[in-house]
Amino acid sequence: MATRPSSSAASEAALRARTRWQRIARQNQVALTGVLVGLVLAIGLGTQRAPGWFPVTACLVVVVLAALLLRYQAVLVVGIVAAGMTWLLWWGGSTDVTQGDLLAVTLAAAASAWFALGRQGPPLRGATGGLMIVDLRDRLAAHGRIPALPDGWRVESVVRSAHADAFSGDFVVSSTHRDGPELEIVVVDVSGKGQEAGVRSLQLSGAFGGLLGAMPREQFLPAANDYLLDQVWDEGFASAVHMSLDQGTGEYWVASAGHPPPVHLHAGSGAIEVLDTIGSPALGVVDALACRGVTGRIEPGDILMLYTDGLVDAPGLDLEQATDRLLGVAEAVLSTRRGGADAVLDALRSDEGDDRALVLVRRE
Template sequence: MAETSWSAVRRPLDRFSEWRMRLRRRMVDSDRPALVALVLLAIAITIGGILNVDVVPQVAMLVPIFLATLWLGPRTLPWFVVFCLACVVVLLAAQPTISTRTISRVVITFGIAFLVMVTSFRRARLGVAGPRGESMFVDLRDRIANQGTIPALPSEWLVESATRSAGGTSFGGDFLVASRATDGSTVELIVVDVSGKGIEAGTRSLLLSGAFGGLASAVPPAEFLTAANEYLLRQDWDEGFASAVHLHLRLCTGEFELRKAGHPPAIWLHAGSGRWTTLDSDGPVLGLIPDTDFEVVTGTLMPGDALLMYTDGLVETSSRDIGSGIDKLAGLGQVLFAQGFEGSAQHLIDRLATGNDDGAVVMVHRRTLVGEA
């Protein structure tokens, strides 16, 4: 009786294991349907070229080769290209006469096939086909953007951010990390500028955005820059440094703590006086000096006040020093008191960012509620 019960239980388990192994093989052999279709297409082109060379020339074999670059992985692609070149040789042998134009077509086909194979060998390090690799990068880019998504905040607070990469690419060295405490009382906003710009800094920003996002919610605010500095030192990169500014904001009172590491100072726009001040503090860039401390600047954002955090791509250019750039940014910020701060982050980056360097800006505004007005 016990054996019968065990057999009844084990039979579905065996079926599940068999189904799982079959699914795994199907995932490994995901190129097989595309490969079969492309082989059939290459054979059809070969047969058509043998029957009527005027209708199907040798260069028609470039069609399955091109489709293979989209559908096949880097391990399968070279063998299929070799198969297509063998079909080209068959077509050439079937020619009654070989003209100079025919030889030119064959040479062009072999040249393009060679370039495809070289590209395939370079992609072999990644192990996926071109479109799949691109989709992976798009997913990573979206993950960076998600790290900088501003969490839901009380209606009293308006926080906006905007970034722009050098050269207009989707990857850059400037990014934002934003997180809110589980009890909703505080919010952490971190603006980071990784060494380099554009695509060169994109890979480092991909790694650091995830690491800094984890640190922001795992360590106390006073220890964040210290932990980030130790993390960068352990990476041992040739250009493994970054600047950052970290804002710890208490939402119920407006009290804040600001620390920076080799970063341009934040700008505090005072609604009461209409003036602005810079919040500067000592602290070296991240990833260069071990066991360092970061000075803290404290204050309280009153209703109507605003705080701007940004990277040097907004205030420093080849024709403008950083001091003049900060003055211009603060002047534009003061104009926003009359115009309103909605859409201000994108407005500032459109006015000040250039295509030669990455840029990022975060605007924190404490609204004046109707009852307080």
């Protein structure tokens, strides 16, 4: 069996170590900002008492570290403290601070702030930005298309964005196995709303689409969690529900991570079953994600419903009341075959300020 070159392995290890340190820094911004500001003040004190050991230009190292590890606002704080302290030493008549030192520290603080601001990603504006938004939206929709299914199966998928924005933080990814009758569907709710959440959704949908079907079903959510942890995002978490269905027998397996539980509507008995998949935190929160799968069987006439929390976030209702409301609508619309996914969303009249996604897996 071929082995990966050692240089490639070393590069991968270095990349994983770097992203891990970036993740730790992202999760401890206040503490890290305090440490770097303390270093700047310590350098200032050292410049006064032992300039040979503590030149004021040592602040440049701290400013660079801030630009690499902190968000824009924190970088700005460190830069202002470094430049302000240097100017105070110079105005105070310190002979160990030259005009060149003053210029170097001030420019470094400004450059670090500019770098951190650019890293946040400027908004898309103008005609070119509009075309990019349309293209990204279409790509995200393409990732969520349900593949062709055998006779007897039908899947409906509807995603609506908050305030009818071009982007949604909710998305759907699906895959069928070439060597078997298995269908896999993942419904994801990315933190945040609008364009930023939509861009993160596009990246995650592409990555999750590559993972889906490439590994045993039990490994998908942990692998998705690892991928999300490696991203350096201010809002770096997402909830997800993953379903694997044998289209030959109707047997399914479903697991979730910080996501509302799926609902199984039984045509034979008329029962509405809420699947107990709650227990795992959202993706991108803990290093080792453990998910517990639930199994069942979709009989002819049954419907399995996967959805995001936008359907159960209703003003004036707690979670239990909102879930009961969803189940009532599902029974009135789906069990009586009066409509499908769009009809459920229309009947709910859920909060337009939140993204919503609904997938119905129906066996005819």
